[in-house]
Structures are given as structure tokens and as C-alpha cells.
Amino acid sequence: MYDKLNEIREETLRRLNEAGDEKELEALGVSVLGRSGALTEILRGMGKLEKDERAKFGQTANLVKKELEDAISLRREKIAAAMQEKRFALEALDVTEPGVRKRPMGRLHPMTQTYRTIRDALVGMGFTTFDGPEVEYDEYNFTKLNLPKDHPARDMQDTFYVSERVVLRTHTSPCEARALLALEPPFRLVIPGRVFRVDEADASHSPVFMQMEGLVIDRNISLADLKGTIDAFVHAVFGEEVKTRFRPSYFPFTEPSAEVDISCTMCGGCGCRVCKGTGWLEIMGCGITNPHELENCGLDPREWSAFAFGLGVDRVASLRYGITHNRLQYENDARFLGQF
Ligand SMILES: [Zn+2]
Known part of the structure; x- marks a missing residue:
């Protein structure tokens, strides 16, 4: 036991x-x-x-x-x-511990980033920004820009009419007229803003889009000044290796007028889907300001000459970031915007 x-x-x-x-x-x-x-x-x-x-x-x-x-x-x-x-x-609670729940960071819209890059490039060349209303008089949107009531070129744009005399501006160019009337030349302006066209929204069209325009007025402005400025601007926005070419074109507010192409940013000019095999991308319109426009705004075209250029900020953003559908830039889907 x-x-x-x-x-x-x-x-x-x-x-x-x-x-x-x-x-x-x-x-x-x-x-x-x-x-x-x-x-x-x-x-x-x-x-x-x-x-x-x-x-x-x-x-x-x-x-x-x-x-x-x-x-x-x-x-x-x-x-x-x-x-x-x-x-x-x-x-146990560690009051010195950093917060673990991170809030998602906001970012700038690709269009805003692109706009700022373009603006900064131009401001670096002595341009200042100029703004105007989105609801605009027909007078500034068309007539002063050498597009009188019966001008056939008005058919080129499908316009939202607010009343017989008032439209949603179809381009940023009415600001040119406002600036020429209000400011003392010489000056260089960069004019950004929303513009409106009667368009069905699809891959490359939208009833509202962002345009940007440059205007330089001085004595003895020549086509060489225009080409030099656009070359410098394209290099600042797309890189030194990008080439430019000018093709004759027609705009009622410039004479002569040109379309500017840049060597394709996707393939470097060899030809790809984006440039449709040509190696070139159409990027903007430009030209020497039509003397009639200067006259309409009270300036003597024998004393003053000017040049202007305009481009779609959304198009430039698409080319910079390889965005295939322009429409995506206006839908504001956070999943899309978070990638930039
Ligand atoms: Zn290409």
C-alpha cells in the first residue's frame, strides 16, 4: 500500500x-x-x-x-x-504605435498633371496664364476671330447655343479676342479651359474637353518664332528626342495655318498601332494670327503680328500615359485614376 x-x-x-x-x-x-x-x-x-x-x-x-x-x-x-x-x-495599448489603417492617398488627375506640365513649360518661356468665361458671346467665340455670321467655317464646329447671342465656347480662342482687347501688347499668354461641342461621347470624342491655347503678340513675329516656340515646348513636354513636323492646314483665325505632328511617342517613329503605322502623331494646330482678328480687336496689323497654337489637353495626356480611350479621363473612376 x-x-x-x-x-x-x-x-x-x-x-x-x-x-x-x-x-x-x-x-x-x-x-x-x-x-x-x-x-x-x-x-x-x-x-x-x-x-x-x-x-x-x-x-x-x-x-x-x-x-x-x-x-x-x-x-x-x-x-x-x-x-x-x-x-x-x-x-495592452501602445499609444506610441503609428496608425495602421492607411487612408487611400488622393492624386492629381492625369489631365491636371498634363496641363501643369504644359503650362510650366510655357511659363518657363515667359508666358502668363489668362482665363475667360465658359459661357461666351457669339461675338468673341466667332465674329472677332474672323468667323462672321455667314462664314462657312462655322459649320466646322457644332455649337451649343444658350441663346442667339450666347454659346458654350467651342474653343479657348475667344480668350484671344478678350486678351487682345484688354491687354497692352507685347505679351505671351497660355489659355487653358473647358470647351464644348455637340458630340456623342465615344472613344475619341466627348461633348466637353480641355483645350489649351498659346498666344504671342509682338512686333515682327514670324513663322520662325512660331516653329522655334513649338519645338521648345514639345521637347519640354515629350522629351528632347521627339521630332516635330509642320503640315499646311486651314483655320479661319490664322494665316498661314499648320498642323503640328510629333514623332510617335510609343514607337519612336518606326510605326505602330497608335500612330497607325505612320510614325507621326497629330498634336496641335497653329498659325500666324489672321490680320483681320487683330483688326477686329482694335490693333494695327502693320504694327503688330501674332501667332497662336492650340491643343487638346486630354489628347496629350492620352499620348503621355498610353490611355487608349479618351472617355476614361472624364468618367472619374477611382480605379482608373489611381494608376497615375
Ligand atoms: Zn507609333
Whole structure:
């Protein structure tokens, strides 16, 4: 019986160290000290012993029982302390920790980025910005720009009429007339803004788009000044390696007029899908300001001469960023805009 008692004692102390939580400890206690526990069984079997033996064994067994009870309660305290420590660790709050939830960063629209690049290139050449209204008099939008009421070139633009005399401007050029009337030449202006045309929205058309226009007026302005300025401007916006070429064209407010092409920014001029195999991309219209426009704005074309150029900011943005559908720039889908 002593051997059995010792066995129970050692077994219990060993299992005690393995008990990881309150529940396991409780189960262990019951299996040893409970009503039908191992130790209780032994104490119960003591009745068969002789009187002297019984007293002696009883004393030993009670010592063991006391030892085990103490060991169990000590273990219980340790487990409780460990649990509390664990909970404290979990609940701990580090007030110096940086915030983990990052808010998505806003970015500039590709068109805004492109506009700023173009504007900065021109401002670097001594241009200043000039602004005008989007709802404009027919007078400034057409008549002053050498497009009188019966001029066939008015058919080139499908215009939103607000009233007989008022339109949504079809280009930024009415600001040219406003500037020529208001400012004292010489000056150089960059004129950005939204313009409107009656157009179904598709891959390359939109009823509203962003245009940008440059106007330079001085004495003895020549086509060489125009070409030099546009060359410098194209290099600043698209890179030094990009070439330009001028093709004769027609605009009512310039004479002579030209379309400007740049060597394809996608293929470098070898020919690709974007440039339709030609190696060139049409980028803007330009020309020497028609003397009639200067006259209409009260300036003497024998004293003053000017040149102007205009381009679509969305088109330039598409070429810079390889955007295939212009329309995407007006839909303001955050998934699209987040890429720039
Ligand atoms: Zn190409």
C-alpha cells in the first residue's frame, strides 16, 4: 500500500506540471482527491489494516494528501497569474504605435498633371496664364476671330447655343479676342479651359474637353518664332528626342495655318498601332494670327503680328500615359485614376 501511495503521489506531481489550465487542473484534482479518486480509494481500503498499521499508514496518507492539496492550489495560483499576464498582454495599448489603417492617398488627375506640365513649360518661356468665361458671346467665340455670321467655317464646329447671342465656347480662342482687347501688347499668354461641342461621347470624342491655347503678340513675329516656340515646348513636354513636323492646314483665325505632328511617342517613329503605322502623331494646330482678328480687336496689323497654337489637353495626356480611350479621363473612376 505504501508503494501504491508513493506511485499516486509521484504520478500526481508529474501530471500537475503538465496541467496547462484551470480545467485540466480541476480534472486532475478530482481524479486523485475526489470522492472516487485514487487517493480516496486507498484511504477507504485502510479499514482492512491492523489497528497500529492503520494509524501509521493513515498519518502518512494524510501527509501525502495535504502535500498534494497544497501542490494543486499552488499550481492553480500560478496558472491564474499566467492567464492574467496573457490577458494584459492582449489588452495592452501602445499609444506610441503609428496608425495602421492607411487612408487611400488622393492624386492629381492625369489631365491636371498634363496641363501643369504644359503650362510650366510655357511659363518657363515667359508666358502668363489668362482665363475667360465658359459661357461666351457669339461675338468673341466667332465674329472677332474672323468667323462672321455667314462664314462657312462655322459649320466646322457644332455649337451649343444658350441663346442667339450666347454659346458654350467651342474653343479657348475667344480668350484671344478678350486678351487682345484688354491687354497692352507685347505679351505671351497660355489659355487653358473647358470647351464644348455637340458630340456623342465615344472613344475619341466627348461633348466637353480641355483645350489649351498659346498666344504671342509682338512686333515682327514670324513663322520662325512660331516653329522655334513649338519645338521648345514639345521637347519640354515629350522629351528632347521627339521630332516635330509642320503640315499646311486651314483655320479661319490664322494665316498661314499648320498642323503640328510629333514623332510617335510609343514607337519612336518606326510605326505602330497608335500612330497607325505612320510614325507621326497629330498634336496641335497653329498659325500666324489672321490680320483681320487683330483688326477686329482694335490693333494695327502693320504694327503688330501674332501667332497662336492650340491643343487638346486630354489628347496629350492620352499620348503621355498610353490611355487608349479618351472617355476614361472624364468618367472619374477611382480605379482608373489611381494608376497615375
Ligand atoms: Zn507609333
